[in-house]
Amino acid sequence: MPNLSAQANHVNDFVIKFSNVNGTGSASSNSLIMKAIFRMGVPVTGKNYFPSNIQGLPTWYEIRITRDGYAARASRIDIMVAMNAETYAKDVRELSSGGFLIYDSTWPRSSLLQRGDITVIGVPLAQLVNENFDGIRNRILLKNVAYAGLLAALIDVDLDVISGLLRESYAKKPKLLDSNTRALRLGYDYVKQHLNSPLSLRVEPMDKTRGSIMIDGNTAAGLGCVFAGATVGAWYPITPSTSLMDAFKGFCDRYRVDSQTGERNFAILQAEDELAAIGMVLGAAWNGARAFTPTSGPGISLMNEFVGLAYYAEVPCVIFDVQRVGPSTGMPTRTQQSDIMLCAYASHGDTRHVLLFPANPEECFYLSVQAFDIAEKLQTPVFVLSDLDIGMNDWMCPDLKWDDAYRPDRGKILSSDEIDKLEKFYRYVDRDDDAITYRTLPGVNPKGAYFTRGSGHNQYGVYTEDSSEYQGVLDRLKRKFSNAPRYLPKPIILGRGSNEVGIVSVGSCDGAIREALDILGKQKIEVDYLRVRAFPFNHEVEHFLKTHSTIFVVEQNRDAQLKMLLTLETAVEKSKLFSILSYSGFPMSAEPVVNGIREKLAEAPRLSVVKS
Amino acid sequence: MSYINKPRVAHPSLPTNSLGMTRRQYEGSMSTLCAGCGHDSITAAVTEACWELSMRPERLVKLSGIGCSSKTTAYFVSGAHGFNAVHGRMPSIASGANAANRELTYIGVSGDGDSLSIGIGQLVHVIRRNVNMLYLIENNGVYGLTKGQFSASADIGTKAKRGEVNATAPIDPVLLALSLGATFVARSFSGDKAQLVPLIQAGLRHNGFALIDILSPCVTFNDHEGSTKSYTFARENYHAVVEADFVPPAEEIAVEYAAGEAVPVKLHDGSQVVLRKLDPSYDATDRSAAYAYIEAKLKKHEYVTGLIHIDENSSTEFHTLNHSATLPLNSIPYEKLSPGSAALNKLMNRYR
Numbered sequence: 003m004p005n006l007s008a009q010a011n012h013v014n015d016f017v018i019k020f021s022n023v024n025g026t027g028s029a030s031s032n033s034l035i036m037k038a039i040f041r042m043g044v045p046v047t048g049k050n051y052f053p054s055n056i057q058g059l060p061t062w063y064e065i066r067i068t069r070d071g072y073a074a075r076a077s078r079i080d081i082m083v084a085m086n087a088e089t090y091a092k093d094v095r096e097l098s099s100g101g102f103l104i105y106d107s108t109w110p111r112s113s114l115l116q117r118g119d120i121t122v123i124g125v126p127l128a129q130l131v132n133e134n135f136d137g138i139r140n141r142i143l144l145k146n147v148a149y150a151g152l153l154a155a156l157i158d159v160d161l162d163v164i165s166g167l168l169r170e171s172y173a174k175k176p177k178l179l180d181s182n183t184r185a186l187r188l189g190y191d192y193v194k195q196h197l198n199s200p201l202s203l204r205v206e207p208m209d210k211t212r213g214s215i216m217i218d219g220n221t222a223a224g225l226g227c228v229f230a231g232a233t234v235g236a237w238y239p240i241t242p243s244t245s246l247m248d249a250f251k252g253f254c255d256r257y258r259v260d261s262q263t264g265e266r267n268f269a270i271l272q273a274e275d276e277l278a279a280i281g282m283v284l285g286a287a288w289n290g291a292r293a294f295t296p297t298s299g300p301g302i303s304l305m306n307e308f309v310g311l312a313y314y315a316e317v318p319c320v321i322f323d324v325q326r327v328g329p330s331t332g333m334p335t336r337t338q339q340s341d342i343m344l345c346a347y348a349s350h351g352d353t354r355h356v357l358l359f360p361a362n363p364e365e366c367f368y369l370s371v372q373a374f375d376i377a378e379k380l381q382t383p384v385f386v387l388s389d390l391d392i393g394m395n396d397w398m399c400p401d402l403k404w405d406d407a408y409r410p411d412r413g414k415i416l417s418s419d420e421i422d423k424l425e426k427f428y429r430y431v432d433r434d435d436d437a438i439t440y441r442t443l444p445g446v447n448p449k450g451a452y453f454t455r456g457s458g459h460n461q462y463g464v465y466t467e468d469s470s471e472y473q474g475v476l477d478r479l480k481r482k483f484s485n486a487p488r489y490l491p492k493p494i495i496l497g498r499g500s501n502e503v504g505i506v507s508v509g510s511c512d513g514a515i516r517e518a519l520d521i522l523g524k525q526k527i528e529v530d531y532l533r534v535r536a537f538p539f540n541h542e543v544e545h546f547l548k549t550h551s552t553i554f555v556v557e558q559n560r561d562a563q564l565k566m567l568l569t570l571e572t573a574v575e576k577s578k579l580f581s582i583l584s585y586s587g588f589p590m591s592a593e594p595v596v597n598g599i600r601e602k603l604a605e606a607p608r609l610s611v612v613k614s
Numbered sequence: 615m616s617y618i619n620k621p622r623v624a625h626p627s628l629p630t631n632s633l634g635m636t637r638r639q640y641e642g643s644m645s646t647l648c649a650g651c652g653h654d655s656i657t658a659a660v661t662e663a664c665w666e667l668s669m670r671p672e673r674l675v676k677l678s679g680i681g682c683s684s685k686t687t688a689y690f691v692s693g694a695h696g697f698n699a700v701h702g703r704m705p706s707i708a709s710g711a712n713a714a715n716r717e718l719t720y721i722g723v724s725g726d727g728d729s730l731s732i733g734i735g736q737l738v739h740v741i742r743r744n745v746n747m748l749y750l751i752e753n754n755g756v757y758g759l760t761k762g763q764f765s766a767s768a769d770i771g772t773k774a775k776r777g778e779v780n781a782t783a784p785i786d787p788v789l790l791a792l793s794l795g796a797t798f799v800a801r802s803f804s805g806d807k808a809q810l811v812p813l814i815q816a817g818l819r820h821n822g823f824a825l826i827d828i829l830s831p832c833v834t835f836n837d838h839e840g841s842t843k844s845y846t847f848a849r850e851n852y853h854a855v856v857e858a859d860f861v862p863p864a865e866e867i868a869v870e871y872a873a874g875e876a877v878p879v880k881l882h883d884g885s886q887v888v889l890r891k892l893d894p895s896y897d898a899t900d901r902s903a904a905y906a907y908i909e910a911k912l913k914k915h916e917y918v919t920g921l922i923h924i925d926e927n928s929s930t931e932f933h934t935l936n937h938s939a940t941l942p943l944n945s946i947p948y949e950k951l952s953p954g955s956a957a958l959n960k961l962m963n964r965y966r
Contacts, residue, residue: 410948
């Protein structure tokens with residue numbers, strides 16, 4: 003019996019990586035483990051690294067057990083559950099020194115033992131499963147549950163908690179519950195009988211997940227659309243945004259179908275392409291429904307033409323861009339923040355757009371709701387820039403809350419009575435001197451009728467080729483954009499605020515940066531941190547840039563797009579900005595942030611960052 | 615081109631419809647198209663149809679893309695909202711608008727360039743989705759605004775103004791719509807107002823997608839000898855196979871039709887279309903037969919007009935398939951749309 007407890011003690015602080023073949027049902031087994039740990043009160047994060055494929059290619063799942071509640075990917079692997087023979091070599095290489103390798107020893111691999119600094123645990127999983135279950139597909143699926151059982155024994159996950167989860171999943175399928183429970187025990191009991199357990203890496207119950215949930219950003223955003231009162235969603239399927247519409251549909255089926263008549267208070271249009279999807283959204287929004295489309299970078303590229311029309315004709319709409327790796331088709335199942343510039347200036351001509359940047363699923367929920375209010379308030383497209391890491395991975399978040407007093411801010415829409423009181427209605431006259439004009443909806447009052455067009459128009463909404471009339475409208479649009487920050491979410495600022503060195507970042511870099519700040523803090527390096535949550539930038543962003551002498555701009559793309567936008571749209575001196583970039587396609591970890599800052603500070607020792 | 619504004623005063627003796635409105639009140643701004651453009655005749659037919667139907671102007675929504683034809687939505691029913699979309703993308707705006715409010719009447723005006731080239735994808739899918747709207751293709755075989763290039767509806771052998779002969783096969787919107795299962799397909803000619811007005815009325819009242827392909831000669835770029843989209847060619851080669859009379863809901867069928875010649879089709883709102891067959895063997899309710907008939911005639915360079923196909927019993931209209939609320943989606947109070955805090959709190963348990 004190998005001695006498995008000789009390693010350093012890592013209670014509630016280690017990383018498990020599962021290496022699987024996609025399409026074999028491993029995802030549900032991996033999330034079973036994750037959820038069980040979460041239910042034991044221990045914070046976890048889950049990152050899914052999957053191929054753009056349905057069946058047969060390698061796929062990985064990473065669970066970080068993090069008693070400190072860090073949201074980022076860790077840059078080490080402590081336990082590798084290597085279930086894909088094809089990637090054994092890579093998987094073994096990736097395991098951190100001192101780590102544990104778990105593999106299916108039905109087919110012994112002496113070559114795996116060549117690394118002296120890891121512990122190899124072989125369990126004849128396939129053999130155990132084949133002896134106990136029939137059917138090829140069944141065996142493949144249940145092998146995953148068996149390794150969940152074996153892992154539970156090794157890291158001390160409460161078997162009752164897992165059994166409870168299985169009972170919930172298969173409440174209506176007793177046969178499946180039985181086979182899954184048996185498979186779980188098969189792995190669990192094998193460890194108990196043949197190996198010393200638990201390992202030094204193990205889970206101990208805590209009380210740090212109460213009031214929290216595990217949710218992905220697309221689900222949260224889809225839920226946000228329901229609470230925002232969106233009734234029309236149009237889309238074209240594209241990874242990684244598809245699950246946002248799936249979620250919206252699921253929630254609508256639950257909350258928006260009349261129980262008596264079966265009538266639906268929503269419409270989802272699966273368009274023929276993204277050009278049509280955004281067109282449908284504009285048609286619906288123009289006609290007075292709250293409408294949205296979820297997509298990803300390639301979809302935004304296609305939507306550019308209509309986005310310009312929406313900007314110029316002032317049609318409110320909400321576009322979710324769940325960013326993935328570009329350019330072109332890129333790597334559809336990997337994460338990046340590389341659509342910032344694309345969205346900020348989408349479409350030809352002079353256009354600038356409002357962008358919102360959620361950093362986690364919780365913000366996906368609240369910012370989705372806000373996105374509709376902002377879009378209707380400003381009568382313009384609003385982009386919500388999430389990414390694959392936020393959108394498709396499960397994050398631990400505080401429970402989502404709702405204030406029943408909320409009512410949608412529909413902006414300046416004239417009722418039939420209000421139209422009657424006007425001598426004449428003009429669509430683009432700035433009556434309130436706030437650059438936001440009044441709109442009317444079709445069907446309400448013939449006096450409110452006007453012509454919506456993307457061609458040159460004057461403030462009366464009439465076609466024009468007159469320079470000053472054209473410029474009048476264009477200049478008002480510019481004023482409207484400049485006024486926008488007052489309606490947008492403010493940045494989040496951490497730190498004393500008086501440090502010389504600052505970090506500016508966006509979206510899903512947040513977890514990595516917060517962890518990096520802790521690490522740097524322990525090394526007595528104090529840095530302030532501002533996370534932008536909206537574009538155009540507000541005065542707080544401007545102030546932060548002004549008051550810090552060295553600013554690290556952390557983002558997940560090659561070309562430093564956030565830095566570009568800051569230099570174009572604020573007064574910051576370019577020479578003060580230093581990029582820390584991560585564009586591998588994997589979620590960011592704290593490591594490049596810590597290293598980037600330390601290296602730079604080593605070059606400039608006079609910077610006062612060290613606590614006195 | 616004309617820059618003259620229309621006089622606002624109408625003669626008191628002008629006839630009014632049941633809403634007490636004159637034809638003039640169904641007009642729009644002055645057309646800026648070339649004098650003699652077929653599109654202006656179609657605009658007049660739409661105006662007439664809406665007036666006769668006593669449509670409340672604000673309940674009509676006018677949609678278009680880009681091109682000469684797409685400009686015309688500004689020239690009728692000024693009391694209706696209009697949306698001039700981007701080139702070839704009007705169907706998606708129409709689909710979204712219709713999704714938001716099923717109660718309004720939607721009329722889309724497009725051309726052969728807008729619908730059969732850049733926008734054919736959207737045309738195909740709006741037919742497939744069976745969005746309840748009337749879709750007019752003002753078909754002249756050329757791109758007018760860019761000065762006379764052939765469009766995808768140009769016939770083989772037709773001659774351009776500068777002498778170029780088209781060799782590429784045309785796309786026929788009628789055959790296209792029939793093959794896609796459209797439930798209302800018609801063809802007409804801008805010069806035949808008597809045929810066009812009842813077709814427009816029936817199309818507006820049809821429950822589902824209604825397409826009318828209308829030959830509308832371009833006087834500037836495609837009205838010369840050798841063109842198959844000229845006024846002269848149309849008068850000689852476009853013939854009705856079945857005419858449609860439109861009978862509003864409240865009225866009885868007053869005219870007597872010879873047995874076997876006339877088939878009444880009841881529309882969704884209680885109005886009726888009486889199909890008058892000019893070829894007794896023709897059955898407009900049989901889609902496959904209609905397709906075969908039109909295709910055979912086209913091979914002989916005969917252009918068949920009239921209400922080519924109608925299926926009023928189809929249940930594939932978008933909102934029917936979607937089980938949409940009876941009320942327009944844009945009118946449902948927020949209280950009915952939000953699940954509320956109690957539901958959210960309960961939902962949270964799913965994520966633990």
